Amino acid sequence: MKKISILITAALLIFACKEDVKLTFETRHIEKSTDATIVVNYPKAIGTKAVANKINQQIEHVIANEMNMANTPENDISIDEAVSQFDQEYKSFKRDFQDSSQKWEAKVDGQVVYESPELICLSLQTYTDTGGAHGNGRTTYLNFNPETGDLFEQKDLLKNLDQFKKVAEEAFMEQTKPKDKDDTMEDFFFGEDFQLPSNIGFTNNGLVLLYNNYEIASYVQGITKITLPYDQIKDYLKVNP
Known part of the structure; x- marks a missing residue:
């Protein structure tokens, strides 16, 4: 009987934890145009801290690496740091090629495109132009478990x-x-x-x-x-x- 009571209590605690998960999204806006032109709009999760943090870390990771000029991914970098690095790279480019009229661009437009009790889907549209015949545009979908904040794989x-x-x-x-x-x-x-x-x-x-x-x-x-x-x-x- 005691074991049954423990199991029931554990089940109720798990259910309560799931019920307590609350998430909403607000749009964060970053804009900088003094040197490189950088405009970033993306959804930031707020609510249950552990879940929101997981989601936000993954969003920032994807956006930061879209602006990353290095050959290897940046695993621990914030969007603010990525913006600063992109701008610094452009300044370095201008110092080396003073006659160039090319102005670098980095633009991100993110939004929540679908929500259900079992899934949250975000779309991130990114565009970077650092010279060449044309810029590079990309759309990325991120599918999250709204109860845990984990990123779903295929x-x-x-x-x-x-x-x-x-x-x-x-x-x-x-x-x-x-x-x-x-x-x-x-x-x-x-x-x-x-x-x-x-x-x-x-x-x-x-x-x-x-x-x-x-x-x-x-x-x-x-x-x-x-x-x-x-x-x-x-x-x-x-x-x-």
Whole structure:
């Protein structure tokens, strides 16, 4: 009887902890234009401290590394530090190339695009221009467990991957509009068969498969985005959107 009471008490404590998790998001804005042009808007989690901290650390990690000019990722750097480093790199560039009229840019636009009791999805759109033929734009989806703040990996979100891949490939063929009408699947995937992207997001319209520039096809193809309605893929989801 004593063991049963302990188990019931533990279960109630776990349930209470889950019920106590509260999260909201506020927009943080950073802007600097004296040297490099830097504009950063991103959602910052507030509420249950341990959960919010996990989410915010991951958001800052992704944004900071989008502005990172080094060849290796920065694991422990804040957005403010990344902004300062990007600006310092531009100043160094100007000292070395005083005749250049090139002004560096770093822009980030982040927002919460989907929330449910089982998942929070954030979209981070980043753009950097440090010279060259064109700047580099990228969209990143981050999917979080709202109870723990942990970042979901693809294996945490999808099941029966072989079957799901077939459904995704059919949707890809229906929704993709290649610049060249004679393009084949191998042309998109550099001689390979269809591949799922690393970037998967949740929206009100359905699950989004997103391929950034250079991940498939050529740069002129731009970002390729495929949307799968939830009612068509519910058997392949491990979370309930």
